[in-house]
Amino acid sequence: MSQNVFHDALAALGRALDSAGRPWMIIGGLAVIAHGVPRTTIDVDATVSAGLVDVDALLAALSAEGITGRIPDAAGFAREHQVLLVEHRQSGVPLDVTLAWLPFELEAIGHAVRVPFAGMSLPVPRAEDLVIYKLVAARARDVDDAERLLLLHAGHVDIGRVRRVLEEFCQVLEDQSRLEQLDRLIARTKGGAD
8 A cells, every 4th residue: 555545545534533523633553653653554543532423424524535434334333332443435544433432532632732744734642642542452562652652752751640540441441461561661661750
């Protein structure tokens, strides 16, 4: 897939989410790249504030930019699982748009920073919020992303806040492994300040 085709899909997604009129930001691998971490990705992940979002209206805004469901009944799936699984028709680039409800997600969207990327200005999470997203997901690639973000942005990441938010997730999940992973990353990167 060429970079131009990927950028076309990203631009279409940005226009659609802007027209939907709800706060949003890019998350996932693309946000990691926008924060200076060299890596690859083949899809685009975004999140949109879900308060008062009409899933059908959101799908209509996406459709107006050539973005359609990539599964049958994408709207029903989104209502049940809080994620719209769509794709940019022209390029075939998969796009996942999560519906943000959790206080952490809404706070992260509210503090998103705009960064220049491929001739656009994209809203992405602050580095510390992206570290939290990555450690909550906790897949091997996500942990690697979190480590690289800590290495690059150690002086700008509030480790105390990262720890507090992860503690809340760990309590709900009844699993302390994410906090243990954070401690291992801090030891390896010697990053952040309490």
